[in-house]
Amino acid sequence: xxxxxxxxxxxxxxxxxxxxxxxxxxxxxxxxxxxxxxxxxxxxxxxxxxxxxxxxxxxxxxxxxxxxxxxxxxxxxxxxxxxxxxxxxxxxxxxxxxxxxxxxxxxxxxxxxxxxxxxxxxxxxxxxxxxxxxxxxxxxxxxxxxxxxxxxxxxxxxxxxxx
Amino acid sequence: xxxxxxxxxxxxxxxxxxxxxxxxxxxxxxxxxxxxxxxxxxxxxxxxxxxxxxxxxxxxxxxxxxxxxxxxxxxxxxxxxxxxxxxxxxxxxxxxxxxxxxxxxxxxxxxxxxxxxxxxxxxxxxxxxxxxxxxxxxxxxxxxxxxxxxxxxxxxxxxxxxxxxxxxxxxxxxxxxxxxxxxxxxxxxxxxxxxxxxxxxxxxxxxxxxxxxxxxxxxxxxxxxxxxxxxxxxxxxxxxxxxxxxxxxxxxxxxxxxxxxxxxxxx
Numbered sequence: 001x002x003x004x005x006x007x008x009x010x011x012x013x014x015x016x017x018x019x020x021x022x023x024x025x026x027x028x029x030x031x032x033x034x035x036x037x038x039x040x041x042x043x044x045x046x047x048x049x050x051x052x053x054x055x056x057x058x059x060x061x062x063x064x065x066x067x068x069x070x071x072x073x074x075x076x077x078x079x080x081x082x083x084x085x086x087x088x089x090x091x092x093x094x095x096x097x098x099x100x101x102x103x104x105x106x107x108x109x110x111x112x113x114x115x116x117x118x119x120x121x122x123x124x125x126x127x128x129x130x131x132x133x134x135x136x137x138x139x140x141x142x143x144x145x146x147x148x149x150x151x152x153x154x155x156x157x158x159x160x161x162x163x
Numbered sequence: 164x165x166x167x168x169x170x171x172x173x174x175x176x177x178x179x180x181x182x183x184x185x186x187x188x189x190x191x192x193x194x195x196x197x198x199x200x201x202x203x204x205x206x207x208x209x210x211x212x213x214x215x216x217x218x219x220x221x222x223x224x225x226x227x228x229x230x231x232x233x234x235x236x237x238x239x240x241x242x243x244x245x246x247x248x249x250x251x252x253x254x255x256x257x258x259x260x261x262x263x264x265x266x267x268x269x270x271x272x273x274x275x276x277x278x279x280x281x282x283x284x285x286x287x288x289x290x291x292x293x294x295x296x297x298x299x300x301x302x303x304x305x306x307x308x309x310x311x312x313x314x315x316x317x318x319x320x321x322x323x324x325x326x327x328x329x330x331x332x333x334x335x336x337x338x339x340x341x342x343x344x345x346x347x348x349x350x351x352x353x354x355x356x357x358x359x360x361x362x363x364x365x366x367x368x369x370x371x372x373x374x375x376x377x378x379x380x381x382x383x384x385x386x387x388x389x390x391x392x393x394x395x396x397x398x399x400x401x402x403x404x405x406x407x408x409x410x411x412x413x414x415x416x417x418x419x420x421x422x423x424x425x426x427x428x429x430x
Binding site: 003005021022023025028044045046049052058059060061063064065066068069071112115129130131133134135136 | 164165166167168169170171173192195196199200202203204212214216239262263264265266268269346347348
């Protein structure tokens with residue numbers, strides 16, 4: 001019933017304890033309390049996906065989850081996945097294909113794309129587009145992004161090379 | 164924007180949730196995928212959020228007539244569940260149309276039904292199947308048929324102090340879910356959830372009124388052309404920013420034609 005609660009969670013492998021107000025959503029918490037500004041805040045109502053983070057292994061909208069709801073959870077951000085090199089192949093593919101557009105959506109795009117890549121299967125361009133549909137922002141096209149994800153998927157162990 | 168200030172309590176048991184619900188300005192927080200955006204946009208200003216996320220209400224149980232699914236089952240769980248795919252494929256099919264993967268990982272069956280957005284998928288699904296909603300309060304449990312649950316725009320039969328705990332889905336011999344949206348995961352322009360047993364059809368539409376709408380006249384017809392004609396007596400879809408009422412009615416007829424063969428008995 002309190003207006004501030006103590007929460008303990010694991011962020012990118014490090015346990016943190018903080019006192020937070022219930023109204024603070026997870027991305028504000030990550031950015032303002034922990035300085036992890038890789039997760040972006042775009043629309044703050046679940047439309048743009050720039051705030052995509054992983055909670056207990058599943059991607060979620062960081063702006064649609066309260067920090068207090070993450071108490072006891074394992075949270076991973078683009079910084080964590082970048083440091084662990086889990087995203088290395090995808091980052092390389094984005095780099096090679098210049099798959100940035102304005103760049104604001106990129107952290108969320110990487111998180112959503114990695115969610116697909118981690119399934120160790122091959123997906124069609126249509127399925128890739130469907131999966132990243134929650135990360136469309138104000139640019140259009142996303143061709144280079146789909147190209148990059150497709151390439152990273154082809155290079156994936158267990159996936160199939162294409163072309 | 165940022166949410167207004169509110170208090171937060173995580174319910175450890177249903178009994179505790181009911182006790183907390185007595186407090187003024189209290190609201191249930193399930194997956195939060197509709198409530199939190201409305202808080203961020205300051206369309207809602209609860210005094211207390213009761214987080215029921217930790218309660219044991221997410222089981223998918225096989226019953227004689229179909230499935231009983233806990234209110235906290237997420238869209239992603241419904242989409243992936245083998246039992247749902249086999250016994251209530253209409254629900255599994257609809258789950259794929261709910262928003263985007265990251266939202267499907269947190270949004271819940273019960274949250275969507277209790278909110279009763281007329282453009283949402285599950286209200287039309289439970290209406291087509293005439294599923295039974297199980298509403299619990301501190302004192303009693305009520306079972307409400309889906310056709311009696313939706314009362315108006317974002318209005319349901321849920322009374323103060325009640326929580327939607329589970330939904331009982333009957334099986335259907337044939338079913339089909341179709342939805343038109345500008346992009347995958349966007350709000351539906353119009354959608355159709357249909358179920359059929361023998362020659363009896365129940366066809367419900369989403370995005371077609373203040374509540375999900377059961378197309379009773381169209382469902383009674385045995386020929387597609389008559390059913391399409393009858394649809395004008397069933398639906399007066401409200402126009403949105405991009406589509407007039409007439410366009411939506413036309414699109415409803417298109418969906419009806421796509422669903423028709425699946426729902427009709429084979430000759």
